[in-house]
Amino acid sequence: MNPSTMYLHTSEAARKLGVSTKALRLYEERGLITPRRTSAGYRIYDEGIMVRAAEVVALRALGLSLAQVTRVLEGEPRDLEFALVLHEAKLGDEIHHLVCTKDKVNHLRAQLAQGKVPAEGEVARLLKPSTGLSVAFELPWPWGGEWFELRDIQSLNFIVGSLGSGKTRFAQCLAEELPDALFVGLDRFDEGRSASSVRLHADKALQLRVNQALAWLVEEGGTESENLIALLAGLEAEGPTALVIDMVEQGLDRGTQEALIALLRQRARMGARPLFLMTRSSSILDLAAMGPNESIVFCPPNHSPPVQVAPYPGAPGYEAVAMCLASPEVRERTAGMVAWLPEASGLSRATQLR
CATH class of the missing domain: 1.20.5 (Single alpha-helices involved in coiled-coils or other helix-helix interfaces)
Known part of the structure; x- marks a missing residue:
């Protein structure tokens, strides 16, 4: 190695590029960058690799999928x-x-x-100009009519809470109170896969948008499935000024969840309509990857009024939000389960795993 060349470790390179170390590992897995290795096996980034990585980061910021980034770097400009x-x-x-x-x-x-x-x-x-979209209303049961306000609504909003916290009822009420908003519930699956097919067949413009989003997600590492198509049919619907999605990760594997949130973040940066995503998946809500146009609404398990939580350690409610999140594999394994912890300090506590 040339002693005059500056070498950065993964965390230093990620900080300089403004991305997570997880993103750099993903770029490496896809063959977009190839960091050098020390004799001890640690990754290091020299000037040439940093230039290449910066180009990848810039292309991703423009909304390109990993497959599209690969094609552009190989000389395909379309x-x-x-x-x-x-x-x-x-x-x-x-x-x-x-x-x-x-x-x-x-x-x-x-x-x-x-x-x-x-x-x-x-x-x-x-x-600090207002986003122009706010909502205020009396909270439904189980809160008992407390007043809730959400001002300067961001492009991408996450609703988080444990099983029984009332987050679904809150999300439904939010969709009712927001002007021209639509609640996309889990009945998108219960109505039957054929319902989505009929809907898409009857609306060619919607079918085209779903197909385009599906192709992007598959290129990004997602897996095509009936569950994903049913979700996209709701996400791509025209008309609503905001969408509230019930358990957005339902029926999607890790790769598809990660591809989906990458797409939704890219759209948020481009000024798409506000989205409210109910989730308990750490692949959908990666606290370390949250941007300035995103927010978290947390529904406490004791039915205190929902609160906004800042996405950094030490902020009020941050640890409670983090404890609600789990990987897709854990979420699938523990769906609907309730685990009781032994009595501690004279108090009995329950941790709800859904």
Whole structure:
């Protein structure tokens, strides 16, 4: 090795690239990067590998699947062209927003020149504009009518809670209170697989969107299944301004869950309609991978009102959320089970595993 070359360990490379170490391992598994190894077997990243990895990260940020990234790096430009068209449209929206913000700044300066003080909250809204979507309502049973407010709703929102916490009832109520929202329940499976087929056959535009999403997910490592198609039929439906999905991971294996959340995160970055995902899977809600346009709503097991939880260790409620999450394999093995822990300090506690 050249002593003048800088080498980074995996954690250092991930931090510099702004991704998780898990993402770097995935890129390596897919053959997109090949870090060197020390004599002790540790991965190290030199300048050349970091340049390659940065290109992969940038292509992923544009919304390309791992298979599409591979094709682009091999010299096939078609997938990149489509991604750049979408990115250009997003930049146009951001430019429009900046122009509007500049106009507001000019207006405030004109007011100050006339000796007028801005109205309360006007400067705060300028620096941190509202997403424009909020909801407030009385919580249903089992809470007993407590008032709940959710302001500046993010693009991607996770609803987490243990078995019996009331999260399903909360999610249904949320869908009813949000303007033009749709609740996609587990009846997407109970109605029968044929129902999805009939629906897709009758709506060719929906079928095209489902097929495109399905192809992306399969390229990303997902597995095509009737459960996945039934879910996509709900996710791709036109009309609702927001979607609330009951147990989004239901019937999906680990690879499919990881591919699905990658797709939904990519869409969230592109400004898609807000999604509320009920989940207890650590593959869907990877706390270490949460972005700035995501949020968590936690339903406590003691039926205290739902609360928003910040996604970092030490934040109120963080450990409770983490304890609700499990890998897809564990979730499948323990679905519907309740494990009782022995009495401790005079108190009997139950840990619900679903």
